[in-house]
Amino acid sequence: MHIEQFICEFSRSDDGADDSLDARRRAYERLHARRRPADPADMRIHDEILAGVGVRRFRPARCHAGDVVYLHGGGWNLGSVDSHHGITANLAERLQREVISVDYRLLPEASYAEALADCRAVVESLAPGAVIGDSAGGRLAIDVAHTSEWKGLLGLIYPVVGAPTRENLGDDAPLLSRADILSLWRMAAPGAPDVPANLPPVPNIEALSAERDPLTRPLERAVDAWRRAGASVGYRCAPDMVHAALHGHAELPAMRIAWQDFCQAIARRLEDEA
Template identity: 30%
Template sequence: MSLDRETEALLFWVGSSTTRPLWQHDYERARAEYRRSLTKTDVAPPDVGNTADITVPGPEGPLRVRKYEPARPGVASILYFHGGGGVLGSLDTHDTLCRILCHDTGATVFSVDYRLAPEHPFPAGVCDAVAALEWLSREAGNMSLDPARIAVAGDSAGGGLAAVALHETKGRLEARPAAQLLIYPALDLRARGPSRKELIQQFPIPEEMIHWFFNHYFGTAWPIADPRATPALYEDYSGLPPALIVTAGYDPFRDEGAEYAERLAAAGVPVDYACYRGTVHGFMNMGRVLRVAHRTMRQRMGTWLTEQWDKVGA
């Protein structure tokens, strides 16, 4: 594999920067720096019909959710979990991505403000993700949405939460969700894949950054044997919704996504797997400098999601 030219230019720009890496900051400063960095790389968001911050029942009190409604509301919806290692990220950092999903698919998007570490360590975020999916499935009909046309999606750590929420709620929802969209998901604490060994210094999540995330999220004792922390440990993949799994060639988490796709396929779950070989983790938030983000979002993800919703009841 080789880097595409735009990603190569991005890495040159990053390498010439004097900015301290995020893992050298405390978590509050790191959050501010992460938000600031995305203002430089994210595209201008498209218009949608309406947005509103709402609250839904959470495991330990109200859970904030941002609702994006398309100009012409339909019956499909997307439940979205943002990335950020369980420590960074927010409704605002992934606002543009959610607006694009809403605009391009015509679905109502619900972006979940799950609790972050270190204030709320594992499994708080998992519990919030499960509660949010149960809420949307239960209340979809009351919002003129179809519980059978829900897509569960997320990127990076949020992709892991999406996968866990689907496993933990299997057989308990009003209807099986129509799709799962996992964007360069973090799925295996054990770091067994070659990509975790070959790409230990790869921007934007070198090994130091990954350990910084895990130490904040899990504390000193990582729950390696808990499938809620390592979704690759779930044994039964049957009955899960069709999946689109997107990875990047220069991403330490690349092989985790590929292996998870294989496990789903072996269980009879329809899977589309796409590795964008010339780019890096987090590229979906870099549309201003990486055209691959536009191609992936608007030509691959939006089309695929629409196809899954169209299959429901067909």
């Protein structure tokens, strides 16, 4: 698949003129349900309640010890363990570890602080080897690390870093504009912890970005600051890719290569810590 075809597919709305949040949630879930690949053979998948929060567990047939927690994206008001099922199943298969995807509460029905509390409750109950989050989930992962005693490996996929402004974001790009980010941040900011963007959340971090994404510029600034502060940070940027391209990792060559490198780096770090 070419990136422009991916952009076109992800830009379509299934609900015509209905732009309500409920309609956008339905369209988001339908889009990802249509694109979801078959689960890997012999992978055990089940839903449960953990620390009072809904989660979905992905356990591959060959499984090393040590859990990984995944926090999905979706702008804090969209997304679920269903919409990111394909990504988390593939992550579990690549890492050969159990991955626990968190179905945290969404805004605006909940506050950002409540969504963060859900994620922190799961992480603190499991003490996983790694916490990985994409987009809005990447920001939740950063804030879990800053507000809890957990200090394992942090995996970040085009996260929201710091307090986004029109000046510190990169240029508008397909599927995500600066206006989109600022609108979502205004909704989340009242419940977000006030932590400097240049303060490393944990000592060990792996990060993945997309070249055509307004969030890449602040992430790269943070990566440089975290390294200067002494953190060990691995970083790769998928060329010509856009925000949400992780959902096309199986079809977009540049994203597939970057995702594979990211997963291999996570796996190596977890093996070194075992």
